[in-house]
Amino acid sequence: MGILIQLSPNELETALCMLINVFEKYAKQEGKKDTLTKKEAKTLLEKELPGMVKAGKNSDDGDKLLESLDSDGDNEIDFKEFSVFVICLLCCMTFFWEMT
Amino acid sequence: MGILIQLSPNELETALCMLINVFEKYAKQEGKKDTLTKKEAKTLLEKELPGMVKAGKNSDDGDKLLESLDSDGDNEIDFKEFSVFVICLLCCMTFFWEMT
DSSP: OOEEEEEOSOHHHHHHHHHHHHHHHHHTSSSOTTEEOHHHHHHHHHHHOHHHHHHOSSTTHHHHHHHHHOTTOSSSEEHHHHHHHHHHHHHHHHHHHHHO | OOEEEEEOSOHHHHHHHHHHHHHHHHHTSSSOTTEEOHHHHHHHHHHHOHHHHHHOSSTTHHHHHHHHHOTTOSSSEEHHHHHHHHHHHHHHHHHHHHHO
16 A cells, blocks of 8 residues: 655655655664664665565665665665665666666 | 655655656756756756755855766766766765764
8 A cells, every 4th residue: 555645746755755764663663763784774675665676686686786885884884875776777767767 | 835746655766766757857948958068957957956055155066066967068067967966965965864
């Protein structure tokens, strides 16, 4: 079932708030409230991008992805590292968009 | 009045689609359909981020912003350049979020 939410007329502002909301939703589950632990990040991937997780050829693809996002190597993903992930997703989506 | 749209249960996927939708909405107004002209980009800023435009101290702040986004200097903003703008907005929002 979809979620009906009242969006401000500014779609861009709404989308940005949603991205922050997604990060917060999973970051507060355990440990520090402003970073994703590996477990939280895996849950985020499985819940928010089920198609991408299923498409992963190897079971450790998720771990590799998370390692690559953790650019400062502190075993946690902060919001800036998450933002880089968002950009990668956007570029992948537009790559497929340009192919259609 | 807000816009009620049916969101897929995946908030992240919905936010990403909204970002692409915002870009497409303005990019198709004139010129090439997959890039923003300066005029289209200005309209996007004014409509989608009215608060930010009003906060601009100088009237040419918008032009400076657009010039800085146009990293390949072709006088147009493609989706990848727009994605960098999205990241900057996200980081600004989290900067203020961390201050509260």
